[in-house]
Amino acid sequence: MSVLLDVQDLQTRFQVRKGYVYAVNGVSFQLDQGDTLAVVGESGCGKSVTMLSLVRLLPPAASIENGQVLLRGEDLLQLNLRQLRDVRGGEIGMIFQDPMTSLNPFINIGTQMAEPLIYHRGMSKSEALARSAELLGMVGIPDGEARLREYPHQFSGGMRQRVMIAMSMSCEPAVLIADEPTTALDVTIQAQIVELVKELRDRSGVAVIWITHDLSVVAGIADRVIVMYAGYIVEEAPVDALFEDPRHPYTVGLMGALPSLAGETGTRLTTIGGSPPDLVDLPDFCPFHPRCPYAIDRCRKENPMLEPVIDASDGGHRAACWVDIREVELEAGAAAGSV
Amino acid sequence: MTTQEITPTDDFGIAEASRTNLWKDAFARLAANKLAVIGIIPIVLLFFIAIFGPYLTPYDFLAQDFTARLAAPSSEHWLGTDELGRDVFSRILYGARTAVAVGLVSTAISLIVGLIMGSLAGYLGGRVDMLVVWLTDMTRSMPALLLAIVINLTLKVPLEAWMEQMYLATKNGFFRQTMWVDLVLVFGALALIQWPGYARLIRGQILSIRSRNYVLAARALGMPTGRILTRYVIPNAMGPLIVAVSAGLGGAMVLESAFSFLGVGVQLPIPSWGKMISDGLRMWQTHPYLLAGPAVMMAIITVSFAWLGDGLNDALNPRQWGG
Amino acid sequence: MSQTDSSNRAPLVRVENLTKHFSVRIGAYGETKATVHALDEVSFDVRRGETLGLVGESGCGKSTAGLTLLQLHRPTSGKVYFEEKEVTGLSEKEMRPLRRRMQIIFQDPYSTLSPRMTIGNAIGEPLWLHELASGREAQERISRLLNDVGLNPAFAFRYPHEFSGGQRQRVCIARALACEPEFIVCDEPISALDVSIQAQIINLLQDLQEEYDLTYLFIAHDLAVVRHISDRVAVMYLGRVVEMAPKERLFDNPLHPYTNALLLSVPVPNPRQERQREHIVIQGNVPSAISPPSGCRFHPRCPLAFEPCDHVVPEWREAEPGHWVACHAV
Ligand SMILES: Nc1ncnc2c1ncn2[C@@H]1O[C@H](COP(=O)(O)OP(=O)(O)O)[C@@H](O)[C@H]1O
Ligand SMILES: Nc1ncnc2c1ncn2[C@@H]1O[C@H](COP(=O)(O)OP(=O)(O)O)[C@@H](O)[C@H]1O
Ligand code: SF4
Ligand code: SF4
Ligand SMILES: [Mg+2]
Ligand SMILES: [Mg+2]
Numbered sequence: 004m005s006v007l008l009d010v011q012d013l014q015t016r017f018q019v020r021k022g023y024v025y026a027v028n029g030v031s032f033q034l035d036q037g038d039t040l041a042v043v044g045e046s047g048c049g050k051s052v053t054m055l056s057l058v059r060l061l062p063p064a065a066s067i068e069n070g071q072v073l074l075r076g077e078d079l080l081q082l083n084l085r086q087l088r089d090v091r092g093g094e095i096g097m098i099f100q101d102p103m104t105s106l107n108p109f110i111n112i113g114t115q116m117a118e119p120l121i122y123h124r125g126m127s128k129s130e131a132l133a134r135s136a137e138l139l140g141m142v143g144i145p146d147g148e149a150r151l152r153e154y155p156h157q158f159s160g161g162m163r164q165r166v167m168i169a170m171s172m173s174c175e176p177a178v179l180i181a182d183e184p185t186t187a188l189d190v191t192i193q194a195q196i197v198e199l200v201k202e203l204r205d206r207s208g209v210a211v212i213w214i215t216h217d218l219s220v221v222a223g224i225a226d227r228v229i230v231m232y233a234g235y236i237v238e239e240a241p242v243d244a245l246f247e248d249p250r251h252p253y254t255v256g257l258m259g260a261l262p263s264l265a266g267e268t269g270t271r272l273t274t275i276g277g278s279p280p281d282l283v284d285l286p287d288f289c290p291f292h293p294r295c296p297y298a299i300d301r302c303r304k305e306n307p308m309l310e311p312v313i314d315a316s317d318g319g320h321r322a323a324c325w326v327d328i329r330e331v332e333l334e335a336g337a338a339a340g341s342v
Numbered sequence: 343m344t345t346q347e348i349t350p351t352d353d354f355g356i357a358e359a360s361r362t363n364l365w366k367d368a369f370a371r372l373a374a375n376k377l378a379v380i381g382i383i384p385i386v387l388l389f390f391i392a393i394f395g396p397y398l399t400p401y402d403f404l405a406q407d408f409t410a411r412l413a414a415p416s417s418e419h420w421l422g423t424d425e426l427g428r429d430v431f432s433r434i435l436y437g438a439r440t441a442v443a444v445g446l447v448s449t450a451i452s453l454i455v456g457l458i459m460g461s462l463a464g465y466l467g468g469r470v471d472m473l474v475v476w477l478t479d480m481t482r483s484m485p486a487l488l489l490a491i492v493i494n495l496t497l498k499v500p501l502e503a504w505m506e507q508m509y510l511a512t513k514n515g516f517f518r519q520t521m522w523v524d525l526v527l528v529f530g531a532l533a534l535i536q537w538p539g540y541a542r543l544i545r546g547q548i549l550s551i552r553s554r555n556y557v558l559a560a561r562a563l564g565m566p567t568g569r570i571l572t573r574y575v576i577p578n579a580m581g582p583l584i585v586a587v588s589a590g591l592g593g594a595m596v597l598e599s600a601f602s603f604l605g606v607g608v609q610l611p612i613p614s615w616g617k618m619i620s621d622g623l624r625m626w627q628t629h630p631y632l633l634a635g636p637a638v639m640m641a642i643i644t645v646s647f648a649w650l651g652d653g654l655n656d657a658l659n660p661r662q663w664g665g
Numbered sequence: 666m667s668q669t670d671s672s673n674r675a676p677l678v679r680v681e682n683l684t685k686h687f688s689v690r691i692g693a694y695g696e697t698k699a700t701v702h703a704l705d706e707v708s709f710d711v712r713r714g715e716t717l718g719l720v721g722e723s724g725c726g727k728s729t730a731g732l733t734l735l736q737l738h739r740p741t742s743g744k745v746y747f748e749e750k751e752v753t754g755l756s757e758k759e760m761r762p763l764r765r766r767m768q769i770i771f772q773d774p775y776s777t778l779s780p781r782m783t784i785g786n787a788i789g790e791p792l793w794l795h796e797l798a799s800g801r802e803a804q805e806r807i808s809r810l811l812n813d814v815g816l817n818p819a820f821a822f823r824y825p826h827e828f829s830g831g832q833r834q835r836v837c838i839a840r841a842l843a844c845e846p847e848f849i850v851c852d853e854p855i856s857a858l859d860v861s862i863q864a865q866i867i868n869l870l871q872d873l874q875e876e877y878d879l880t881y882l883f884i885a886h887d888l889a890v891v892r893h894i895s896d897r898v899a900v901m902y903l904g905r906v907v908e909m910a911p912k913e914r915l916f917d918n919p920l921h922p923y924t925n926a927l928l929l930s931v932p933v934p935n936p937r938q939e940r941q942r943e944h945i946v947i948q949g950n951v952p953s954a955i956s957p958p959s960g961c962r963f964h965p966r967c968p969l970a971f972e973p974c975d976h977v978v979p980e981w982r983e984a985e986p987g988h989w990v991a992c993h994a995v
Binding site for chain 2: 732737757760761762763765767768771776777778779782791795824825826837840844
Binding site: 045046159161162189190191192193194195197198216217218219220221222223225242243246256257258259260261262263264265268271272273274275276278279 | 722723829831832859860861862863864865867868871886887888889890892893894912916926927928929930931932933934935936937938939944946947948950951
């Protein structure tokens with residue numbers, strides 16, 4: 004498989020009143036053709052800002068300080084706005100968490116869906132509408148032609164997300180970025196959307212970046228997973244390796260904190276104490292150390308780099324941690340998750 | 343208990359001050375707000391002058407000096423004199439009384455009416471709400487100045503006639519003073535124009551605060567309605583209301599000057615800035631100082647009230663305090 | 666601990682055919698009156714010392730159930746008993762002593778604390794109101810409560826905006842605890858929180874339950890969380906409880922097709938299992954509570970629907986001891 008998207012050392016920060024918020028701090032990853040990459044982390048860890056940086060859809064206070072975003076070898080950060088517009092909605096499709104606000108409430112679905120087709124594909128209005136009806140069928144909304152005349156408020160949340168997916172897939176993108184597409188939805192609707200995206204992916208070969216804060220969704224959809232914390236990638240691994248052999252204390256903590264339908268009940272959840280840091284300074288220490296049960300002296304003095312883990316069961320397993328947590332005796336009480 | 347592992351996050355690093363009372367905290371915050379403090383000074387001065395004005399003025403406001411009509415500002419008449427040779431500075435000081443009376447009384451009336459109507463609408467909802475909303479819409483759809491003129495034209499003559507009759511019947515000297523008719527009409531018109539704004543604001547605040555979970559939580563604690571109002575609804579509705587009232591105080595004074603200009607203002611023996619501005623306007627090209635004095639005073643007072651209002655709003659909102 | 670056997674305990678709270686309808690205006694200009702069937706003929710009980718989980722998709726009436734049970738909504742019909750004493754129909758004044766014993770924690774810790782009240786005062790309100798403590802003693806109680814929920818007692822003088830979501834939820838828990846309640850409705854107390862914080866709050870709630878012998882009605886939409894914390898679980902769909910059973914039974918042997926569908930929708934946090942497991946996805950959306958389907962409300966989406974389902978309301982019955990269900994196919 005060839006590398007489709009290659010992100011190198013991406014750094015994005017926000018200018019705020021008292022200085023900067025360092026939202027993305029040197030993020031690098033690759034996405035192969037047809038692959039699904041999941042990005043996991045708590046809210047505020049920089050998932051959305053990373054993805055918005057790729058296509059420079061950032062608010063005015065944000066600036067990309069460094070990095071390369073190579074889509075088939077071409078650096079998106081060097082494109083002018085016109086060229087970039089061809090990429091947005093063309094090569095790279097996006098769907099967002101809140102399908103209510105991603106659609107214009109005053110314009111009917113058909114007009115909204117036709118727009119990118121007319122703009123990117125040069126279709127006529129009637130061609131675009133016909134294609135839109137087809138697309139609605141593809142995402143499981145029957146009776147497409149009639150529904151094109153309806154307005155967003157006439158669709159339920161799950162239906163709107165389907166419309167968003169149809170729109171983002173309409174120009175046959177090479178990459179689909181889905182930013183917490185199911186967070187606002189109920190679990191039965193989430194399951195529908197996950198199945199839909201998997202099906203579309205398998206049919207069209209689109210590469211998917213699936214952002215979520217929910218590790219359990221990741222298991223069902225991803226090939227590889229990136230775990231983010233405080234604007235850094237702290238662990239990256241193939242999905243099986245991540246779940247079976249997590250190497251970063253934060254990943255371990257997230258998994259312990261997760262009740263599951265299969266696990267034992269009657270046990271206490273292990274917790275991660277404290278709360279995520281605010282990002283007003285670039286740390287010269289491990290950003291996780293105030294919450295980390297494995298922290299050693301070095302963690303307070305140096306920020307670890309993302310490096311291949313020792314004895315990886317799989318290539319491409321990297322973590323940013325000074326400690327080999329397998330060596331630490333778990334029964335020492337560390338697993339309880341206290342600081 | 344086994345909560346040791348649930349560690350509180352690090353201390354915020356703020357000194358552990360004994361901040362206990364919203365009002366006390368708010369006062370400290372207000373004192374630290376430069377604009378608000380700057381705004382307070384003219385307002386305090388205004389009230390001081392309104393009370394002690396007669397003892398401060400170099401001249402009587404009616405004293406006419408025919409030798410010095412329309413005199414330019416000089417060491418004798420700091421702000422010059424008007425066409426009747428009256429000292430403008432003295433008249434401005436006296437005018438503070440009118441300004442305070444107009445601002446306070448009309449705002450108080452409209453605030454009381456607005457509070458009652460707005461609370462009824464917000465709390466009772468349903469038909470009462472619809473009625474209040476309709477009334478406010480009706481009132482606000484009429485041009486304010488037109489309303490004042492219509493009121494003045496239709497009510498002034500019959501009211502004065504009634505006063506005359508009452509005097510004849512009772513021989514009570516009070517009824518000879520037709521100035522009360524003016525006052526009632528001007529305050530009435532100002533209140534009529536201003537109450538819908540307060541009513542809508544209060545209604546909106548009550549509706550939004552009532553739907554907050556902290557009110558629900560207070561009900562779940564078994565708190566009586568009165569205490570919910572005083573502890574939760576009012577403190578949270580206060581900020582916007584204070585801003586509106588302080589803007590309204592200045593606004594009422596400006597409106598009154600517009601009334602005067604149209605000839606439906608206060609016809610008091612003592613001067614009003616509005617009247618002075620409207621008189622000054624006629625001659626502003628040749629004698630700008632006649633206009634400048636009262637206009638500058640009015641501007642300073644209006645801006646001061648606005649700054650104070652903003653300052654109070656910020657002071658009462660802990661979120662604005664930063665940390 | 667919450668996982669003790671609660672089957673033979675006496676009910677602390679019992680609701681019987683509890684119904685709550687809201688009248689609303691619909692249409693572009695609000696010209697049409699309509700009725701939202703938020704809660705229809707719901708019956709369940711919560712036994713002393715247990716946690717009853719209440720799950721269902723958003724809008725199915727979980728919050729309405731909690732609020733109506735606490736008499737924060739006046740029920741349209743039906744009864745609520747607290748210690749077998751009827752509380753429906755009591756005036757607010759008669760309710761007051763009971764309010765101390767039944768508390769609620771809300772989903773959104775941001776709007777649940779007045780921004781203009783220090784958290785110490787917020788926690789002190791119930792002490793004052795129910796005359797539980799005053800003066801120096803109240804200060805000590807507030808400190809102890811803050812400590813109990815894992816916050817620094819020095820925080821008492823701070824305002825809510827200085828706290829994170831998780832910390833605010835701890836404050837809300839402390840305020841509820843200040844009343845020394847026996848029963849707490851937890852209305853999605855972790856849904857608005859970060860993943861790593863959710864587990865902290867779950868553990869805290871469990872610790873407090875053990876410490877103070879609390880009874881919880883734990884409302885959530887996350888089945889895994891409900892399974893973790895509950896002793897028994899009730900599943901709601903569109904205003905009705907469709908199934909209720911001890912948790913092992915409900916999760917291992919669900920009887921109602923909706924419960925089953927719900928369980929199959931939950932992603933399994935294990936990639937190998939996820940790849941092998943069959944993905945049967947329930948189709949369609951939850952219909953509107955303004956015009957709920959006739960008969961069994963689940964029938965338009967039910968894979969098992971048959972003849973009587975679209976016109977006969979299935980009876981709420983005890984299919985096996987302790988296992989209640991409303992379905993014609995069971
Ligand atoms: N407009 C903004 N101004 C300042 N900071 C921002 C802005 N938008 C986001 N941030 C900060 O950037 C960080 C990353 O945010 P985001 O990428 O949205 O997180 P998430 O992982 O939840 O998607 C957060 O800490 C947030 O505070
Ligand atoms: N105050 C209200 N007025 C009108 N409808 C309401 C009100 N509260 C809730 N509802 C409606 O009742 C139904 C159940 O709501 P709710 O109990 O909040 O569901 P849940 O908590 O399960 O998400 C929904 O359709 C909701 O729109
Ligand atoms: S580097 Fe140290 S503090 Fe950071 S995650 Fe590893 S062990 Fe914990
Ligand atoms: S009653 Fe009928 S429609 Fe309802 S759940 Fe049972 S089988 Fe399905
Ligand atoms: Mg995000
Ligand atoms: Mg709810």
